[in-house]
Amino acid sequence: MTELVHADHASETATRWWRDAVIYQVYVRSFADGNGDGIGDLLGVRSRLRYLADLGVDAIWLTPFYTSPMADFGYDVADYRDVDPIFGSLGDARALIDDAHRHGLRVIVDVVPNHTSDRHVWFQQALAAGPGSPERERYIFRQGKGENGELPPNDWESVFGGPAWTRLPDGEWYLRLFAPEQPDLNWDNPEVHAEFESVLRFWLDLGVDGFRVDVAHGMVKADGLPDVGHPDQVRMIGSDVVPFFDQDGVHEIHRGWRRLLDSYPGERIGVAEAWAPSPQRLANYVRPDELHQAFNFHFLNTPWDAAGFRTVIQESLATAGLVGAPSTWVLSNHDVKRHLTRYGGGEIGLRRSRAAALLTLSLPGSTYVYQGEELGLPEVLDLPEEFLRDPQRLRNPDDGRDGCRVPIPWADVEPHFGFSLPGIEESWLPMPASWGPLSVQSQLRDPLSTLHLYRTALEIRRDRRSFGDAPLTWLDSPEGTLAFTRGDGFACTLNLTGEPVELPAPGRVLLASEEPVVDGDTVRLAPDSAVWWERDAV
Template identity: 85%
Template structure:
């Protein structure tokens, strides 16, 4: 018995399945931790530019760069003071231009972050707002309100910051301003036409420099419910992505995305928008990728799926079916700079490594676009024992266990170089976060020499994916398989099997082995899958 769950991703025969973003593999560069080009211990644009050949050889299609704009770094760059310039810690505007040009020469597209929900409190607009009186036009760019209580001593409502505590800070003149994140990140007022015009100008600035798209931070933010009503519930962060809240996923955000889509479509070369959006249902998430809105939205439901065959099958089916409702491609992501690395989430150690390798083959075989977070191709674990003096993530204010520093430790490039070659300059200072002394065997140069390494598994998977033309945009058809496993076919030429159990499993071999995350044998047409493993099969005889 088979079950077809995914229709042709090219809606109405428009040929959109050939567009690069529908099946691209996009590599996330967390700029601070990717490569240091000037020897100061902090990753920068010069370092990222120097490692572009690595990304081209890896076989990805595009690079997403986290914010490198002028910032006081209260939230490591997601508090932007100047959207049209580069922070000196990351380089210069000339470095950004050179990186974009070099990436294109290597056949890589470039996606940059844009942060529209809030600015830094050091942004010129907020400085003007602080200098102005209540009711002045300068304050209309942000969300200022009088407080409640007899003397305005209470916040305007009960909204909580994502980083913990109230989402309001009171000024000496008595007014309060909204910040859904840190107090250094005041929320913009998207009811103000000046804000719309400013961000259209910002997007044009970077599009004119040649970027191929934008990852939109907090794409579900910007618009707040009329009247700013109370939530009426504590622990509001737990509600995000599960329940309706008045400060996220309001219907008004979609007109902003439509206006941006019109702008993106006015440029040549299929420039794209990628929504970081949390919504309370898959259907509401699909709204962000309707044909006239964003091109992609991150699939956090897949990222959060436990290591269980039924759970993965359910989330894949639901994701594909929901995306099909609006003719959009699905996206698949296992890790990013905001969550614990999936190797650690899957159990850590050898168990986590086996599962993470299998998850990579599962992810890269699904219809749609895949995101790779820097270092996952090396099998890097979360660093759980960073010294306290290095931990500065504002999210730790909510809960020390929620800190994101452990997934942001710099990459190891060379086993025998100081700090594993993180800096392109020899003999330079220590990285901004310490690297585990045990990471030598995980370094790029060590893994390139090992044909069975996780890095070479990714390289081979991406090579096969390219050679088979992303499996010809073929739909996914589930195949019968034993309990605790997944098996599906993509068209007539490719199949994938995944054993999510801790024991070997036997099943009929769907074809010849193309790639396996762990040892798999075939005898008399019967495949024996290793525990926690995935296998790609060629089923076309080619």
């Protein structure tokens, strides 16, 4: 295993790197194509590690690259210990981990414990063995309701739409909270626990620095599998109690995984993708003996409103602080519309997304950056119908996630802007012809680009590691604005209104998403903008 070196701050953060890390999400299919088939792969990621190191992030999180039929683009895993040929080989994974460490980047990989692929050997064995067999005890099989068992066992709905049950020719039904090709595992079965402990050890032994736990809230279901009693259950997730998510039993699983992670050197971490009905319930996932981080979807879902942001920031810091955990901040990922588009799109969306970046990177805790947000990429809303393959679209065409998964542009050259090799005509999702100016190549030439804004912000953040855990103190500011200080001489101001706003200048400008006008002790903030300030020590 290659030793990981962070040259300037290795010693001071060796045992707590994750508390204020900036972690870059690589959606492998759409990051970089190294073998010329139009699909991103591990070789492509390796080829762009220098870019990520120069960007200034601390770690990368790789979406699933395991053997999979790709019914849900890799989140339906058929073999947890091997790499799908689309993405490369196990040797490519080893080389990527080693290369990343040489670049000073830690590596987090996805683990998918709520369900497997229906092509997984366990599920194939369950189908062959029949009702009542030990093989079926690894999953959740039940008899149906109705005179002849023709109705699903309960009223649970799939996250992708329709009933959460599929009936087999032998009459039994199996639970699958996502696609029919993703049968839910039975975590009451000790075999399941043992298998995933083995899987985690496999990747830890290869040198990964942690796991993002997919559907970390989902492995345990309420006793008796009771009805929900309400339709449109997907809208309840994250706001109401449902019997198939956020059950108390999941925490014992995470405690076991934390003990396993702690048995390895180098602060290996677990990150929960967890939807919970309250910040307090979410904080349970990051208690001192559980996982290290949990995604803060309450922050991601906050509209462009000063009062809303202040409330969710205060609640997030308070609830994470109760259990001694860092807050995590995320604006976009592979499951939601890009925040530039959510914030209004076009020029107004770009202004707001640049300001949101400075807000997010100045908050206490760890920040996740979704690939392409550092380029100011918008959601692609006009993909041709024949390219739309996301199973979530079955629930609602407007909920499709293809538009945030379009490959990112590296160079100015069409048709795929350096994502793939020369001579390749198509990438797996087509890229807008207008994306040349948004490419990495173009933005590196422009000191006012969004890419330069991110690089400068991350450099400042890295140089000021002392404010990683420093408390946030709010300053008085006009309605529609936010102002706060952090640590030794740092302040951030944010104008979320569409008009210029005047307020006292907190110090000297360090970085701005849009340049303010400073006049003596007063500053005039541009609409939808954020400014970082250097303050004199008090």
